[in-house]
Amino acid sequence: MKKMFLRLVLFCSCLWRLVGGSDDAVEKRVMRGHSITLNSSLTEIMDDDQIQWRFGIEDTLIAEINKQADRFTVHDDVLDGRFRDRLKLDNQTGSLTITNATTEHDGDYKIQTNSTRKRFTLTVYVRMMGFLSVIKRYSVTLDYLSLTEMKDVDQIQWRFTTYNTLIAEIDKQANRFTVYDDVLDGIFRDRLKLDNQTGSLTITDITDRHAGYYTQNSNTVENNFILAVYVEISVMEGDSVTLYYLIRIKDDDQIQWRFGTENIVIAELNVTSNRFTVYDDVLDGRFRDRLKLDNQTRSLTITNTTTEHAGVYNVHNNNAILYAFKYKHFALALYVEISVMEGDSVTLNSSLTDIKYYRPIQWRFGTKRTLIAEINKRFNRFTVYDDVLDGRFRDRLKLDKQTGSLTITNITTEHAGDYKLQIGVWKISLKAFRVSVSDSVHCCGPTEAVIRLVLSALVGVATVIILVYDIRSRRAERDRAHIHTSEI
Structure with a gap:
């Protein structure tokens, strides 16, 4: 008798799974603000059917159907009203629709009927748009709307959606960070860098071919970027x-x-x-x-x-x-010309009164546009890169945290050259400075040297004339004094 009972239990368990009693969850994704329907898999509700929809780890009842009593009920005031005016039951199939979804509706949903049960895992993701600008040959980081920290289960894909091409992906659980920089004839080769902390993507040495649409997809976020590439011109x-x-x-x-x-x-x-x-x-x-x-x-x-x-x-x-x-x-940009003596300090004025959190700034130097300082207020980053270029700027750079102006102290002829300031990554602006440094010995060009020589000669002649006049005046006074004494 006991063996027969065990066989009956085993048979019922198998039958339960055959009719849809599996605990395997159906994964669903919906963009924030959109609607999604969780399908009951029923084509029609029978007269004696009783259906319940439950949500979350507390198994909170959010909707139910009793066909015999002709009762179709949504309990949208539970859980602090997060489902209020958002639940719709299909009177024909018992499927549940969630409208205007938010991240509060993330989680597990269960439907249980007389004959079956089914589980859904719903992810509500956020789709956002960012506009980014970058100067040609500079670098840009696509992090304007990025995650601040990845979770262990995060999977992120980066696509150059202009051509619908996967260029980078992250599987945090497997600790795998991959860039596909040989796609599209290698236009991204040696240019892609993934941030292991935030999942953001940096593209270096930008060209016109990198302008376009980019998408970052994760479990919960879809970030879309339009990247514009600017040609830098300074006169x-x-x-x-x-x-x-x-x-x-x-x-x-x-x-x-x-x-x-x-x-x-x-x-x-x-x-x-x-x-x-x-x-x-x-x-x-x-x-x-x-x-x-x-x-x-x-x-x-x-x-x-x-x-x-x-x-x-x-x-x-x-x-x-x-x-x-x-x-x-x-x-x-129009160059601002600045001349400074060796050993002095010079401040390159940003003309800003305050730095906005959404307008990072970068200071670059020389023909290779080497990054020497940057401010990103959003991440509270104020950084000088004074070890670049063989350390010529070491301990000489000071950033004004209020205005973003850059001061170079104890300047030498190595610091002469062009400085560029880029402000913003959306509404971009550019400033240019041309700094010349003069030392105490070789302080001027040929023309200025001739002028200085002539001026020195004139000063010398004037000095001689004054001395001669002074000597003659003194001698005349002595002669008059002598004559006056003789007469007495």
Whole structure:
């Protein structure tokens, strides 16, 4: 009798699993703010069916159906009302829909009927968008909306979604961090770095080919980035500068040149209608008589530049299919010239009164644009890299935490050169400084040396004349004194 009972229990257990009693969870994902339906797998509720939906580790009852009593109930005020006005029961199948999902709705859901039970694991992820800008040949870290710390179960994938290509992934549980930098003809080769702590991705030595869309997917977050790459241009005040179009020219091009963060149209051309126009009276006429549009190359020239013309320029091509390729970006800076004596200190003024947490700044030096200092207020990072370039800046760099200005102390001729300041990763701006350092012996060029020699000679001649005059005056006074004495 006992053996028969055990066989019956085993048979019922097998039958339970055959009709859907497995504890294996069905994994579901939904973006925050969207709706998702947890399918009961029933095609129709029978007259004697009783169905219960439960949530979380406390197995809280959130919805139930009693078909015999014709009762369909949602308990959306439980758990501090996190489900209020968000639960919908399907009267035909018993499926449960959660609307306007938030991260509070993450977790396990169970449905139990007369004949079956089923479990779901729901993940509510966040999709966010970030706009990032970077100067060509600089580096950029895609962390604007990143995680602050990965959990042991985190799996993260980075895609260059312009081409729907996987470029990096992380499996924290397996301690695997992988970059696929040989994809897309190797445009990312030796350029990708994964942060083992946050999962953020850094792209170094940026080129135009890296502009576009990027996506970071994890269990709970989907971050989308649009990366714009700027061409850096620095000129002296009064010079002319040409912004080259650098996009394949078509016969039906419709192109606009725009200036500033407000994207003011300053020139446009429509090849089809043969219309080429410059709007040099905008912005209080700062471009008046200074803009020249090349009808053949579509390039734009700004003549007799002033500090008013520093800023960002965008060329918009209406023919481009993807947003990332509709624009080409330029950052124009005018050099501020600074001369300093060797051994003195000099401060490169950022012109900021306060640093915003969403506008990191970077200071770079020389033709190779070596990073020497940066501030990222979001992560409370204030860093000087004074050991670069064989340590020529060691113990000489000071960052103002309020304004981001950079001071170089005890300056030497090694510190002469160009300094660039990039502000922001969305609305980008660029400043340029050209520092010359003079020592006490070799302090000037040939022209200045001649001028100094002539001035020295004139001073010497003047000194001799004064001395001769003084001697003669003294001698005349003695002679008069002698004559006066003789007369007495």
